[in-house]
Amino acid sequence: MRKLVSTGSPWESKVGYSRAVVIGNAIFISGTSGEGEDVYAQTRNALQTIEKVLAENGFALADVVQSRLAVADFDHWEDAARAHGEAYGEIRPAFSLVHALPFVEDAILVEVEAVAVRASA
Template identity: 80%
Template sequence: MRTLISTGSPWEPKVGYSRAVIVNDTIYISGTAGQGADLYAQTRDALATIEKVLTDNGFALADVVQSRLAVADFAHWQDAARAHGEVYNAIRPAFSLVHALPFVEDTILVEVEAIAVRGSA
């Protein structure tokens, strides 16, 4: 069973992606950018969006088993890592931090991805 989750973005059909895909008890959440003036704020906002996608689809933040940060401003990667740690401190999913230059829009400083398995907490 495969369920596609859409935000209604016109880019989804053009690029050929979904905000998230659910297969059985696993949800795969695409790279998610956040809003904010700096890397920390954008990371926190992206993580809040990911949590909403999870909860709207019957998952919990504690179900996250893997997380990835793609950071454009690598000189300040610790700000993104701090935001990630504040959200996932007790959950401690598998984690990757990568340097990505450039993003589609130069105002985007970070994208966050997640994979969660329902009931894995």
């Protein structure tokens, strides 16, 4: 069964995507931007949104098996990586860090994606 998850972003209907898609014991979370004045703050906020989407769908941050950071200004990749490390600590999912030029809105400095899998009961 395929469950589509929306957070009400106007981009979801404009572009034709879901914030997340749940299939069985897996959830795939789309690129998620955050609010804040700098890369660190936006990354932390995006990760909080991801954690909320996970929890609302029966997953935990500890279930994340893959994460991707896309950073617009690569001079600040370490700020995004620091926020990522604080959130994932010992979870240590598979990880990619990419440089994106530019995002659709100038205010967006970073996007975070995640894939999580619940362990079978």
